[in-house]
Amino acid sequence: MPELPEVETIKQTLQHLIQGKTITNVHVHWPKIVQHPDDISEFQTLLKHQTIQQMRRRGKVLLFDLTDVVLVSHLRMEGKYGVFERDEPITPHTHVIFEFDDHTDLRYNDVRKFGTMHVYAKGTEEVNKPLSQLAKDPLEAAFEPDPVVEKIQKSKRAIKNILLDQTVMSGLGNIYVDETLFLAHVHPLTKGCDLSTKQVDDVLKAAITTLQDAVTQGGTTIRSYVNSQGQMGMFQQQLQVYGQDGKPCSNCRSAIEKIKVNGRGTHYCPTCQIQI
Template identity: 50%
Template sequence: MPELPEVETVRRTLNELVAGKTIDRVTVSLPRIIQRPAEPEQFADLLAGRTIVTVERRGKFLRLLLDGLTLVSHLRMEGRYGLYRSDEPVEKHTHVIFHFTDGTELRYKDVRQFGTMHVFLPGEELDSPPLNKLGLEPLDDSFTLESLRRLLGRRPGPIKPLLLNQTYVVGLGNIYVDEALFRAGIHPERPADSLEKDEWERLFRAIRDTLGRAVEAGGSSIKSYVNGQGEMGMFQHSLLVYGRKNEPCSRCGSAIEKTVLGGRGTHYCHTCQPPFRGKKGAPQTGARKAR
C-alpha cells in the first residue's frame, strides 16, 4: 500500500498535471469505488463543469480541491492515477475517468479495486469520515517532539504498532517505521512509556528525516507503486533494514533480523536496536521470529 512519501509524490505529480483543468464529464465503470454520494450518477453530475484548483494530501488520502467541492481519494493497495489523451486506448482495470475540456483525461486504475472516492463541500471532509479520525501529520509544523511525546509517551504498548496507528500519527507505514526506528536505535518492541527523553528526540528526528528523504526520492517502489507520470520511486535503494533480512547491518555488520509484530513483518538490527529489558533484566518481547 502506498504510504505517506508515495502519496505525497502522487500529490505533487497530479498537481502539476491537472491543476487548472476543467472536468467536462465523468465516467464510472465500477460503482463501489464511489463512497459518497451513494450513486455514481450523482457523483458524475456533481463534478461536471468543476475546475481542479489544487491537489493536497491528508495522511494517505489525496484531496482534490475543486471550485466548490473537495474530492477525497484513497489509493489503497494498487490504485493509481494517470493523465492521457482522450484518443489513447483505455487500459484494463480503469474504473473512473475524468474527461477534461481540453481533450485530456485523468484515469483511475485499480487492479485490486479497493480504492475509494468521496465528495464533500469544502472543509466538510476534515470533520467527516474517513479523514476526521486521522492523527498527527509527521511532515506538518504541528508535528513536534512535544506533540509526539505527549501523544505516545505514557502508552505501555510496543512503539512500532503505536506509530502505525493512523489515529495517532498518519502515513508512516511499515517500511518507514522500521527505517525510523533503526535510525533512532530503538527496538520495535520497546514499550513507548519506557523511552527516555533523548530517545524521543532521536525518534522524532529519525521520523522527519526518513520521510523527508523518501519524499525527495519519490517514495519506494517495493511492488507496483508508480507516480502519476508512471515513474518509480527510488528510496528502496536507500533502505537500511526493511527487506534486508540476513544481510549485514550497515552500521555494525550484524545480520538484519525479521520478526512479526502486530501482524506486520518487522526488520531490525539486534545489536544497534537492543531489546528492552525490564526491571528484572528479562527481555520484553511479544514478537515471533519470521521464517
C-alpha cells in the same frame, strides 16, 4: 501500499499535470470505490464543471481541491492515477475516469479495488471520513509533536504498532516505520511507555528525516508503485533494514533480522536496536 512519500510524489506530479483543468464528465466502472455520496449520479454531478485548483495531502490521503468541492482519495494497496489523451486505450483495472475540457483524462487504476473516494463541500472534508479519523502527519506545517510524544509515552503497545496507528500520527506504513526505528536505534517491540522523552524525540526526528529523504527520491518502489507519470521511486536503493533480512547492518555488520509484530513483517538490527 503507497505511504506518505509516495502520495506526496503523486500529489506533486498530478498538480503539474492537471491544475487548472475543468472536469466535463465522470465515468465510474466500479461503484464501490465511491463512498460518499452514496448515489453515483450525485458523485458525478458534484464533480462536473469543477476546476481543479490545487492538490493537497494528509498522511496517505490525496485531496483534490476543486471550485466548490473536495475530492478525497485514499489509494489503499494498489491505487494509482495517470493522465492520458482521450483516445488512448483504457488499460485493465481502470475504475474511474475524469474527462477534462482539453480532451485529456485522469484515470484511476486499482488492481485490488481497495481504494476509496469521497466528495464533500469545501470546508467540510476535515470533519468527515476519512480525514476526521486521521492525525496530522509529521511533514505538515501544523504538526505538533508534543501531543504525539504524550500519546506514545502513555501507551503500553509496541512502538511499531503505535507508529502504524494513523490516529496518533498519519503517513507512516510498514516500510518507513522500520526505517525510522532503525535510524532512531529503537527496537520495534519496545513499549511506548518504556521510552524516554529523548528517545521519543529521536523517533519523531528520524521519522521526519526518513520521510523527507524518501520524498526527495520519489518514494519507494517495492512491487508496483509508480508516480502519475509512470516513474518508479528510488528510495528502495537506500533502505537500511526493510526487506534486508540476512544482510549486514550498515552500522555494525550484524545480520538484519525479520520478526512479526502484530502480524506485520518487521525488520531491525539486533545489535543497534536493543529492546528495553
